[in-house]
Amino acid sequence: MKEKIQAYLRKPAVLVLLAVQLLVVAFALAAALRPAAAYTFTADQWESIAQESKIDYDEDGRIGVT
Known part of the structure; x- marks a missing residue:
C-alpha cells in the first residue's frame, strides 16, 4: 500500500492535482x-429604515x- 502511494506521488500530474486541491x-x-x-447605522438612518420596513411571514x- 505504501509503495502504491509513493508511486503515485512520483507522477507530476498527481502532484499538480494535489497542489490544486490544497489551494x-x-x-x-x-x-x-x-x-x-x-x-453600522446612524440614528437618522434607522428612522427611514424603520418606516420602510414591514414585519411579515414568508411562504x-x-x-x-423586509
Missing part, C-alpha cells in the same frame, strides 16, 4: 474564517423583516 481547501478555510461584516411560515 482550494486553503482558500475555503480563509473565506470561512474571515470575520463577518459589521454594518415557509417564518417571520422576518
